[in-house]
Amino acid sequence: MRVLITGGSGMVGRNLLEHTASNRFSIIAPSSQELNLYDFDATKKFLLKCSPDILIHSAGIVGGIQANIREPFKFLVGNLDIGRNLICAARDVGIKRLINLGSSCMYPRNCSDPLSEEMVLKGELEPTNEGYALAKIVSARLCDYISRENSEYQYKTLIPCNIYGRHDKFDPSQSHLIPAIIHKIQVAISNKKDSVDVWGDGLARREFMYSEDLADAIYSAIDRFETLPSIMNVGLGYDHTINEYYKEVAAIVGFEGQFVNDLSKPVGMARKLVCVKRLNKWGWEAKHSLSEGIEKTYKFYLEKHNK
Template sequence: MAKNGRLLLTGGSGMVGRNILEHPLSAEWDIVAPTSRELDLTDANAVNEYVAEVQPDLVVHAAGQVGGIQANMAHPVAFLERNTSMGRNIIMASYQSGVQKFLNLASTCMYPRAAPNPLSEDMILTGELEPTNEGYALAKIMATRLCQYIGREDEAAQYKTLIPCNLFGRHDKFDPKHSHLLPAIIHKVHLAKTNGEDTVEIWGDGTARREFMYAGDLADAVLKASGDIDNLPDLMNTGLGHDFSINEYYQTVADVIGWKGDFVHDLSKPVGMKQKLCATDRQSAWGWSAPTTLHDAIQRTYDFYLNEATK
């Protein structure tokens, strides 16, 4: 198959990056994906030299210092400073080396904490951020705006940003200390089945709603956007456009794993916000929707958990 050109992928060893590398459409590109050891994105000189040497046709920026609430609250300086530095260095090195196509990955933490659902792209910078990950969000906003300003100053430069909703999938982290909701549910229900337990506890009443997309679907969107960057909006949510209750996530995981026990709700535990859902109008107008059903996405993630993650 004809190659589209050379693609420099940052964060190739992370969950998002690995899903991009194993997607069939990645074969259309000659992909260069340095690890942080091979290229530390916080080192501006090294990034300038690397990009000038590699001369990519397109850069996909999927690297970042990523962590949960506790890590964000414990290390706000690192989350703000390192992510700002990585974003600034790779965007400016690319622009100054004459790279005309750049795809930046942001996050829904950029939305104001009180923004109404569904979250639409023009709500960014209209209100206060969630304080627990403010530094990380500010860094993402800086990179996003930098890409938009470059596009505004230079019509030939296609510097675009995708804002993915929450993700889960292959290459996720399943250790309960670091895992997000879906891998944590998979691990919990798997243990209940293995240990012959009849009940699994859910915090709260389980009616809070969350939007989780399969990471393989984000990879699909990223690679389609890479091949069609001229038609992509400068800023676009990448999500399902619908959500599921916590109870529905637990039940689907139980169906996939084949565990037949009961869920018990601990109403004394915190549940967080009632809903967080992305608007997908721009995504629909661009012509993409997430192809994998929740059941299939959980099945593939569970297969990964059983066959690869626990080895």
């Protein structure tokens, strides 16, 4: 089976390429230079030439809270253009099966209950990543409309919770929570500091899945594509406070200092836990515990920084 992966150089894409299941497929994973999704005509031409049996759309403009606050225009327009071009080009050239990656940012803010798939567009979005969320919602709806208008086209959306792991971004201006914590704590150790600051009170809760598990879920989705719901969360079903993530990383990295909560900094949503009822019914669950995932991520961080 020919599988085309967009975003093959990104964290999700690289974990797909490194996963053992990748050997079962003929995979094409062009870089953004080979396939620039901002260019609709070039995208169409590329898709026509490569003619995959299934397309996994994991390209996008992705960043942490700081980057999203700083550049909402880029996150909205970049992801809108990438999503629209890829999905519409796939439809135009007759690709029948597509898995689009959404994001839990698509859900309304501050819901205390787990976020079920029907809740998309049922409330106000979190302002700190609204641009990104709007673009992701448009792509998911595009997939839904295309499949509804013509049942030969099955364009489905997976909504992963937050992901961390190998090939993550550790640069503080780009990073998500877990790689940011790993980097911060490692820098504190290197500089012999006995305290690390935590944005906000650290009581906000977040759900983080190890990247290899997401890759595993995507290969299961390819294998069992016919039974895959048109939209489905991929999450753990449980979450931790930000303070707990700091403690877990500190235990693995070996940091024995203090954490100081900086209440002047933004924290985003109080909770963002996706509902995994549909996922469990479909028959998949993540395999890595938090400590296993953080250990592997820390090992990758050390290799990357030659430590």
